[in-house]
Amino acid sequence: MPHQQHDETWKKLHSHIDEWVAVSKTHTSEGHVASYIPELANASEDILGLCIMDSEGQTILSGDSNFRFTLQSISKVFSLILALMDNGEDVVFSKVGMEPTGDDFNSMLKLELIEPGIPFNPLINAGAIAISSLITGNSTDEQVERILHFFRDIADNPSLSINQNVFKSESDTAHRNRSLAYFLKDNGVLDKEVDDVLRVYFSHCSIEVNCTDLARMALVLAHNGVDPIRKQRLIPRRFVQIAKTFMFTCGMYNASGEFAMNVGLPAKSGVSGSILTMVPGQYGIGIVGPALNRKGNSTAGVHLLGILSQEFDWSMF
Secondary structure, eight states: OOHHHHHHHHHHHHHHHHHHHHHHHGGGGGOBOOOSSGGGGGSOTTOOEEEEEOTTSOEEEEESTTOOEEOGGGHHHHHHHHHHHHHOHHHHHHHSOSSOOSSOTTOOHHHHHSTTOOOSOTTSHHHHHHHHTTSOOSSHHHHHHHHHHHHHHHHTOTTOEEOHHHHHHHHHTOHHHHHHHHHHHHTTOOOSOHHHHHHHHHHHHTEEEOHHHHHHHHHHHHTTTEETTTTEEOSOHHHHHHHHHHHHHHTTGGGHHHHHHHTOSOEEEOTTSEEEEEETTTEEEEEEOOOBOTTSSBHHHHHHHHHHHHHHTOOOO
């Protein structure tokens, strides 16, 4: 991106971002916080926070950007990348497919109806559970520790940790996920014990971050696996390409096509109201707005990204 164009974008962002966040914040009233994980229901519905980070580490913050939340399904992108780094593509895609489902993220419908009985993609719950079983480690503790170390490295934040209250809340109410895992075990997709795999899965979903952490992680994906601030390659380019393709096709649940049309950026949402997205080669973006629409995406966050994409012509299409 030419330096002058970056400066103009940055100046316009500084001038207008609080105004755009205020407009989008009115859309929080259209959604509700996730309640099926009881701990997530404690978040306020009128929160909206944003961080945009450029390749030099400069940030633009607005709204409730310091609000802390758990990654939830956003973690699936990075557990997929780690599983690919541990095992390679052939092993990973013997356990999960590469296609959108058209079903809810926690559906088990197609596992039974369509051969060979593997999850359609790594970003639905069944797929992410299968991926969690592939993380290398001699014990569940070691798998969790490796995930945490990897996420800390991508976020350049050694203090990232698992929110134990959210972890317990997820584990105590995970009847559907347990059903999915037992189904996968019966289909021969899981080689490990169900409770061990689910502990790994709930652990990475419960890693706590803020918008700046999210933007920092997105920045590495925006630069195809290279951290432009530390000038280090952290992820092989091919695996970032795979992850971003899934983000486009499946990252916003059943609204992924609509999001691609209206925003046009690779993104992944989580039911904490978080959205990780990026402008390839330029910016990492982290957003949180816990009030969700019926598809499980932040109402205000999606609205805000629509404004930004239009204002700066960020769509890749």
